[in-house]
Amino acid sequence: MKLLEPGTEIDGFRVVDCIHAGGMAHIYAVEYAQADRSPGFAMAMKIPRMTAGDGAENIVSFEVELQILPVLSGPHVPRFVAAGDLVRLPYLVMEYIPGQTLQHWLDAPGHCDIPTITRLGAATAHAAHSLHQQNVCHLDLKPANVLIKDDGTAVLLDFGLSCHAHYPDLLAEEMRQAVGSPAWIAPEQVVGVRGDPRSDIFAIGVMLYELATGELPFGAPTTSGGMRQRLWMTPAPPRKHRADIPPWLQEVILRCLEPEAASRYPSAAHLAFDLSNPEQVLVTERGERTERTPLRTHLRRWLRAAGMHYTPSPLPSQQIEDTPILMVAVPHADVTDATLYSLRQAVGRSLGIRPGARLACVTVVSPGASSTSDSERSETTLHRQHMARLRQWAQGLDLTGHAVSYHVLEASDVAQALVRYAASNHVSMMILGAATHGLQTQRFFATVPMRVARDAPCTVILVKQALPFEQLAQPTAD
Amino acid sequence: MKIALLSDIHANRQALDACLTHARAHGTEQFALLGDLVGYGGEPVAVVEQVRDLAQQGALCVLGNHDAMALAPPANPRNRSELGAQWTHDQLGNSHIAFLQSLPLTARLGSSALLVHASADMPAQWRYVEDSNAAERSMTAAQGIDPAIRYVFCGHVHEQVLYFLTPTAKLMRFAPEPGVPVPVPTHRQWLGIVGSVGQPRDGDARAMYALFDDTAKQITFYRVPYDHLAAAAAIRAAGLPGFYADRLEKGQ
Numbered sequence: 001m002k003l004l005e006p007g008t009e010i011d012g013f014r015v016v017d018c019i020h021a022g023g024m025a026h027i028y029a030v031e032y033a034q035a036d037r038s039p040g041f042a043m044a045m046k047i048p049r050m051t052a053g054d055g056a057e058n059i060v061s062f063e064v065e066l067q068i069l070p071v072l073s074g075p076h077v078p079r080f081v082a083a084g085d086l087v088r089l090p091y092l093v094m095e096y097i098p099g100q101t102l103q104h105w106l107d108a109p110g111h112c113d114i115p116t117i118t119r120l121g122a123a124t125a126h127a128a129h130s131l132h133q134q135n136v137c138h139l140d141l142k143p144a145n146v147l148i149k150d151d152g153t154a155v156l157l158d159f160g161l162s163c164h165a166h167y168p169d170l171l172a173e174e175m176r177q178a179v180g181s182p183a184w185i186a187p188e189q190v191v192g193v194r195g196d197p198r199s200d201i202f203a204i205g206v207m208l209y210e211l212a213t214g215e216l217p218f219g220a221p222t223t224s225g226g227m228r229q230r231l232w233m234t235p236a237p238p239r240k241h242r243a244d245i246p247p248w249l250q251e252v253i254l255r256c257l258e259p260e261a262a263s264r265y266p267s268a269a270h271l272a273f274d275l276s277n278p279e280q281v282l283v284t285e286r287g288e289r290t291e292r293t294p295l296r297t298h299l300r301r302w303l304r305a306a307g308m309h310y311t312p313s314p315l316p317s318q319q320i321e322d323t324p325i326l327m328v329a330v331p332h333a334d335v336t337d338a339t340l341y342s343l344r345q346a347v348g349r350s351l352g353i354r355p356g357a358r359l360a361c362v363t364v365v366s367p368g369a370s371s372t373s374d375s376e377r378s379e380t381t382l383h384r385q386h387m388a389r390l391r392q393w394a395q396g397l398d399l400t401g402h403a404v405s406y407h408v409l410e411a412s413d414v415a416q417a418l419v420r421y422a423a424s425n426h427v428s429m430m431i432l433g434a435a436t437h438g439l440q441t442q443r444f445f446a447t448v449p450m451r452v453a454r455d456a457p458c459t460v461i462l463v464k465q466a467l468p469f470e471q472l473a474q475p476t477a478d
Numbered sequence: 479m480k481i482a483l484l485s486d487i488h489a490n491r492q493a494l495d496a497c498l499t500h501a502r503a504h505g506t507e508q509f510a511l512l513g514d515l516v517g518y519g520g521e522p523v524a525v526v527e528q529v530r531d532l533a534q535q536g537a538l539c540v541l542g543n544h545d546a547m548a549l550a551p552p553a554n555p556r557n558r559s560e561l562g563a564q565w566t567h568d569q570l571g572n573s574h575i576a577f578l579q580s581l582p583l584t585a586r587l588g589s590s591a592l593l594v595h596a597s598a599d600m601p602a603q604w605r606y607v608e609d610s611n612a613a614e615r616s617m618t619a620a621q622g623i624d625p626a627i628r629y630v631f632c633g634h635v636h637e638q639v640l641y642f643l644t645p646t647a648k649l650m651r652f653a654p655e656p657g658v659p660v661p662v663p664t665h666r667q668w669l670g671i672v673g674s675v676g677q678p679r680d681g682d683a684r685a686m687y688a689l690f691d692d693t694a695k696q697i698t699f700y701r702v703p704y705d706h707l708a709a710a711a712a713i714r715a716a717g718l719p720g721f722y723a724d725r726l727e728k729g730q
Contacts, residue, residue: 059645066663067663086665166655166660168652170642
């Protein structure tokens with residue numbers, strides 16, 4: 001396909017320059033031909049290669065992008081501007097977003113430092129979660145398709161292999177033989193499963209592995225046998241390649257790369273959570289190991305994988321709903337045992353009906369509470385005390401099968417701190433006491449529970465206190 | 479333009495009313511009725527009159543197998559349906575009969591869509607479009623009528639399904655989510671089964687219809703709650719078998 005000259009006009013858009021000439025499409029910087037017209041952001045036009053010799057899957061995947069991009073929203077996807085008629089003149093005009101793709105970090109000399117890997121991984125996971133919440137799976141996440149903006153957040157590009165749970169899957173038939181990028185594709189995609197959000201988590205795992213070690217965990221296979229390897233194989237532990245990778249990060253990466261989707265993080269929000277809270281990651285043998293999985297284990301898995309075939313996937317939004325992040329705000333001052341007990345009861349009930357849920361126990365302390373002169377009240381000592389109290393509080397809960405973490409936030413505005421925490425961690429439900437956190441001031445100000453209920457981006461459960469314990473001890477009149 | 483596609487009303491006045499109200503509230507400019515106005519339900523006269531009024535205002539309407547059966551009830555009924563056809567026939571006046579007799583087997587909605595009650599493949603045989611192969615035969619027959627046809631809309635099987643043509647000339651089945659507009663671009667061919675207004679059978683008592691937007695090239699399948707207890711009561715009041723009333727209450 002011939003490159004368009006700068007100045008060429010197409011349906012009211014003028015070509016400025018060719019940004020990228022790829023195997024699937026050409027991408028041009030464009031502007032409105034009409035001088036006084038501007039969308040308020042830079043624009044890019046994508047024109048698929050559709051001349052003789054280009055595969056039919058090019059056209060279908062362009063059609064898929066045409067179907068999905070216009071209905072996506074939020075800060076993690078480029079905004080859709082216009083589309084050309086597929087038969088007459090196929091093109092897509094979307095927001096052009098400046099930034100670097102993850103490839104930039106991979107191409108840089110030397111290894112990424114651990115905080116950078118963590119930051120890039122968390123940003124990518126946040127972006128993937130936002131997509132899954134819209135019932136779309138990307139299914140072609142790779143370094144070239146993840147763009148990191150100057151503010152550190154990620155934007156996902158290229159929805160040509162994506163799958164929208166509520167739209168006909170135009171690629172369903174073609175994808176029975178896996179089409180995708182062999183290095184990043186998830187095992188279930190190899191056998192033709194489309195639409196599982198955990199496939200994207202696998203791809204993020206491959207990218208984290210790359211960023212950490214400079215190696216691809218499964219290489220870049222060119223045969224279907226090579227692709228099927230990931231159905232049973234655990235890759236060499238990252239720490240074998242690079243000794244300074246902390247066990248927690250290896251734990252995170254290898255969990256993303258589990259052959260079975262159910263063994264991976266249940267949602268990208270859970271992955272982002274671990275990457276944002278390294279000290280709370282539960283490190284198992286998976287994180288510590290420095291040698292490959294023994295051959296006999298692989299052989300056993302290989303036998304099991306031989307029978308793997310197509311099964312339907314859960315709806316992305318359903319998968320998120322089923323494995324929520326619950327948050328409980330545990331007060332530390334002006335609080336009765338009865339309140340703490342009631343909170344624990346409410347949390348226990350909520351966890352009980354959500355087997356895959358993870359729990360974040362949060363307490364907010366005032367920045368004025370610590371003292372630089374008094375060692376008893378130093379910041380770290382206070383922090384440790386509060387952590388211990390949170391753990392103690394949670395001891396009465398049955399946490400089998402649930403990941404749990406503890407967080408002490410320092411803020412003068414309790415409600416705002418709780419709401420921000422819920423938003424930045426994709427919390428699905430927050431549980432807090434109905435009359436705690438600011439009890440004494442409630443006559444003068446909107447109370448903390450009321451403000452949280454109003455401003456939180458998630459469901460809020462306000463727990464009323466059980467009968468004060470002292471009353472339970474009173475003898476009944478007879 | 480938004481066109482409401484309603485099929486298999488089956489003499490259920492309450493369900494028809496609810497769907498018409500819903501469709502108007504969602505900006506419908508044109509109505510298309512895909513057959514089976516009567517049969518099973520207790521108010522054939524009211525439904526035929528309402529549809530006739532719509533037709534006079536420009537609505538398209540095709541004939542269904544139950545309409546055909548009510549026009550010429552079998553002399554020796556073999557089952558409940560055929561027995562019901564005689565009852566329906568007796569309710570209808572000459573003007574109602576004349577309206578049903580005037581209905582064609584297929585109709586064109588613009589240049590790109592074909593309306594038919596069952597399959598476009600020999601419409602008078604009332605073939606069930608129950609799988610991809612049957613959908614393919616219907617689509618092929620429609621293409622035989624006019625290659626410009628990109629959409630076939632039908633009813634008859636009482637469920638909401640959208641079939642789409644793949645590049646390898648196979649029709650794929652897709653179960654739409656109610657209320658979600660699905661893009662149906664014209665470079666592919668689509669066969670939409672809009673479900674039943676007055677006789678849902680999938681365990682959900684709500685009425686079904688679909689809204690096609692021929693400008694935006696989108697189709698939205700809807701489920702609409704209606705007073706199904708009143709519709710069931712009308713069946714009992716008409717002295718029809720209680721089975722038909724129970725069925726509406728359960729949506730089975």
